Amino acid sequence: MRFVDEYRDADTARALAARITALCEPGRAYKFMEVCGGHTHTIYKHGLEDYLPPEVTLVHGPGCPVCVIPMGRVDDAIHIAHQPGVIMTSFGDMMRVPGGDGSFLDAKARGADIRMVYSPLDALKIAKENPGKQVVFMAIGFETTAPSTAMTVLRAHAEGITNFSVFCNHVTIIPAIKAILDSPDLRLDAFIGPGHVSTVIGCRPYEFIARDYGKPLVVTGFEPLDILHSVLQILEQLAQGRSEVENQYARVVPWDGNPKALAAIDEVMELRPHFEWRGLGFISHSALKVGDRYARYDAEQIFEIPGGRVADPTSCQCGEVLKGVLKPWECKVFGTACTPETPIGTCMVSSEGACAAYYNFGRFTRERVKEATRR
Amino acid sequence: MCLGIPGEIVEILPDRPDLAMVAVSGVRRAINIGLLDKETVAPGDWILIHVGFALSKIDETEAKAALDFLESIGQAYDDEIAALRQSMIEQG
Numbered sequence: 001m002r003f004v005d006e007y008r009d010a011d012t013a014r015a016l017a018a019r020i021t022a023l024c025e026p027g028r029a030y031k032f033m034e035v036c037g038g039h040t041h042t043i044y045k046h047g048l049e050d051y052l053p054p055e056v057t058l059v060h061g062p063g064c065p066v067c068v069i070p071m072g073r074v075d076d077a078i079h080i081a082h083q084p085g086v087i088m089t090s091f092g093d094m095m096r097v098p099g100g101d102g103s104f105l106d107a108k109a110r111g112a113d114i115r116m117v118y119s120p121l122d123a124l125k126i127a128k129e130n131p132g133k134q135v136v137f138m139a140i141g142f143e144t145t146a147p148s149t150a151m152t153v154l155r156a157h158a159e160g161i162t163n164f165s166v167f168c169n170h171v172t173i174i175p176a177i178k179a180i181l182d183s184p185d186l187r188l189d190a191f192i193g194p195g196h197v198s199t200v201i202g203c204r205p206y207e208f209i210a211r212d213y214g215k216p217l218v219v220t221g222f223e224p225l226d227i228l229h230s231v232l233q234i235l236e237q238l239a240q241g242r243s244e245v246e247n248q249y250a251r252v253v254p255w256d257g258n259p260k261a262l263a264a265i266d267e268v269m270e271l272r273p274h275f276e277w278r279g280l281g282f283i284s285h286s287a288l289k290v291g292d293r294y295a296r297y298d299a300e301q302i303f304e305i306p307g308g309r310v311a312d313p314t315s316c317q318c319g320e321v322l323k324g325v326l327k328p329w330e331c332k333v334f335g336t337a338c339t340p341e342t343p344i345g346t347c348m349v350s351s352e353g354a355c356a357a358y359y360n361f362g363r364f365t366r367e368r369v370k371e372a373t374r375r
Numbered sequence: 376m377c378l379g380i381p382g383e384i385v386e387i388l389p390d391r392p393d394l395a396m397v398a399v400s401g402v403r404r405a406i407n408i409g410l411l412d413k414e415t416v417a418p419g420d421w422i423l424i425h426v427g428f429a430l431s432k433i434d435e436t437e438a439k440a441a442l443d444f445l446e447s448i449g450q451a452y453d454d455e456i457a458a459l460r461q462s463m464i465e466q467g
Contacts, residue, residue, distance in 0.1 A: 038378075041448055091426070092458050118458035119427025121407065125463045141426075144379075147410055148428045196379050199423070199431045222444050251437050252423065258430055260410045351451030360449070 009225070016228040017051040023235040024055040031057050031187065032234060033324050035177060036194035037064035037352030038222050044361040046224040056231065059186070059324035062176045062280060063194055065141040066093045066350035067322060069169060070276045071310035074099030077138045077167055080303045081112040087130060088114045088167075089123035090138035096349050100310035120152035120166075127156070127164035136299045138167045143200040146170040146288060147261035150268035153290065153297045167299040168289050170269065173197050174205050175286035176277065181213050185325050190234040192227065193219040195249050202257025203245050210243040221249040268294050278312065278346060279319025318345035321354055328358040335359060378445060378455050379423040379430070381438035382406060386418055394464075399424065400442070400456050405464045427464050 024030065034040060040060045043049065049058060062068055074097055081088035081104070088104070095104045095116060108114045113133075117123050120137050127135035139149040149166055156164045173194060180186065193206055198219045206217045216237040220230040230248045237244060247253055268291060275287030290298035299305075312318065315333045320326035328334050328347065338344040340356050347353035351360075382399035393409035395416070407428045408416055416422075421438040422429035433441070445452040 042444070045447055092454050116458065118455075118462040119464055121427050121464040122462050144425050144430070147430070148407075148426045151407065151409060151428060196423075196425065196430070199379075221440075223440055252431055252433055254431075258410055260412075261430060264410065351448070351454075 012225055013051055013228055016225065016232055017053075020056065020228065020232050020235060021053040023232070023239050024053050025239075026055075028055060029057065030055055030189050030235070030238070031059055032190045032192055032231065033059050033061045033180070033188050034192040034220075034227070035061035035063040035173065036192075036197065037067070037350070037354070037357070038195065039063075039192055039220065039227060040354050041352065041357045041361075042222050042224055042227055044357045048224055048227055051228060052231065056235075058192070059188070059327075060321065060354040061180065061191075061324055062277065062322045063142070063173065063197070064322075064347070064350050064352045064354070065145070065171065066097055067318065067346040067353045068171060068176075068277045068279065069094075069097060069140060069346065070278045071099045071312065072276070072308050073169055074103070075101055075308060075310060076305050078102070078104065078107045078112065079306050080136055080167060080299060081107055081114050083134075083303060085133050086113065087126060087133050087135045088112065088138060089117045089126060089135060090114070091118075091140065092116045093350055094138060094140060096343065097346055098343070098349070100308070120149050121155070124152050124156055124161065124164055127161055128159075131163060133163060134302070135164050136167050136303075137164070138169065140169045142171055142173050142194075142197050143261075143265070144196045146269065147200060147258070147264045150264040153268045153294050154264065156297060157294065162296070165297050165299040165302050166290055168269070170288040171275065171277065172271075172286055172288065173201070175283050176280065177206075177209065179280055179283045179286075180323060181209065181215070183323060185323060188215065188324070189238065190215050191217040192230050192234070193217045193245070195219065195221055195253065198247075198249070198253045198257065200258050200261045203247050203253065203255050204257075206245045210245050214243045216243045216246070218246045218248050219253050221252065276309065277322075279322040313344055316345040318347045318355075321345075321347050328355040331355070378452065379425055379441065380445065380455065380459070381421055381433060381441045382424050382429075383438070384408075384416065384418050384420045384422060387416065395429075397422065397424070397429075399459060402456070402460055404459060404462055407464065427462060
């Protein structure tokens with residue numbers, strides 16, 4: 001196997017940084033949002049902000065599916081899990097996400113049968129092995145995981161399995177980006193576009209951002225040099241007065257995405273009129289539900305859903321962090337009341353959340369920066 | 376959950392063409408390849424896997440880069456691999 005130095009080389013990073021600096025107009029402040037939590041991770045892990053000139057600020061976006069689940073939906077899922085004969089299943093990331101009345105782990109301790117699965121196909125297998133139980137899969141994620149849920153429903157349908165259903169919380173990335181673009185809170189110059197989501201949706205859905213909003217978007221890989229390269233591509237566009245969608249991650253992302261995955265979503269799911277996002281509020285056509293043709297696999301048709309709304313704890317500023325208005329360390333409770341061990345907000349629960357990433361990797365860099373400025 | 380994990384296709388199951396045996400970080404697991412173009416998938420190919428489904432084909436260099444990235448993030452990847460080890464996706 002070949003080495004990956006081509007994505008990591010420090011000299012290349014410095015050369016890219018020099019070209020980035022040369023392209024910045026002195027005195028102009030550039031704000032680029034990295035939409036995806038995976039990018040946030042790379043940025044903190046490798047201290048990429050240290051390579052960038054002070055003119056360039058990277059702000060973190062809403063691309064962490066666990067982070068944007070509103071507390072009320074967690075409560076709804078727990079309500080279903082407590083119904084007689086139900087086995088609730090979900091990804092491990094979901095287990096510690098707090099609802100208004102505790103997390104899945106708390107509900108499990110109170111006797112609910114909640115099981116962690118790696119894949120929705122595992123949930124389907126549990127359903128086959130437990131014909132007397134109703135097995136519900138708590139589906140979360142962007143377009144990266146929605147095709148898997150859709151394919152699992154199709155499989156259940158093909159095999160005639162009747163005791164499997166999906167509590168669907170899939171969200172779609174484009175309306176969230178649009179909501180951020182339309183929000184008065186934040187002035188962004190460009191986007192570092194998500195990598196894995198784009199393997200499914202491709203690059204075309206972003207074209208309105210360049211066309212209608214005049215902002216460049218560069219679909220980007222997860223290596224440190226990918227991100228620096230993408231920043232350079234964005235600055236080149238801005239310097240030349242262009243706004244286009246570019247694909248820096250073409251080695252993985254096809255321009256048209258994965259047509260089979262899109263077709264599976266299309267077959268099984270339909271857009272909800274609106275859906276609540278933690279921190280961002282209600283966004284129109286931003287989430288998926290199980291479509292009418294597959295209603296027998298829709299947990300919302302099978303169970304009564306309380307559907308309550310729960311306000312985030314007042315001390316929690318995840319909403320501002322998810323919109324890129326606050327950096328994690330600017331939140332009142334970051335690192336004090338809210339830590340990965342005792343998270344208050346979702347951004348600290350999920351390993352892809354900006355706060356957890358920053359807590360785990362970034363804090364010490366920032367402290368070093370502070371020390372350096374003091375001297 | 377959001378992590379794309381690279382794996383190498385070892386065998387495409389003759390009786391279940393939507394499933395392949397894939398070596399992922401030292402674990403051999405059945406992975407659904409129904410979202411890829413079947414004609415283009417063969418043993419020895421590398422794929423990027425999300426929650427039990429291959430979403431794209433990648434080359435070996437990208438696979439190594441993706442693995443390095445995953446190993447660098449620590450706990451989240453360990454959890455994902457632990458979950459994958461317990462995964463029961465299989466024939467039938």
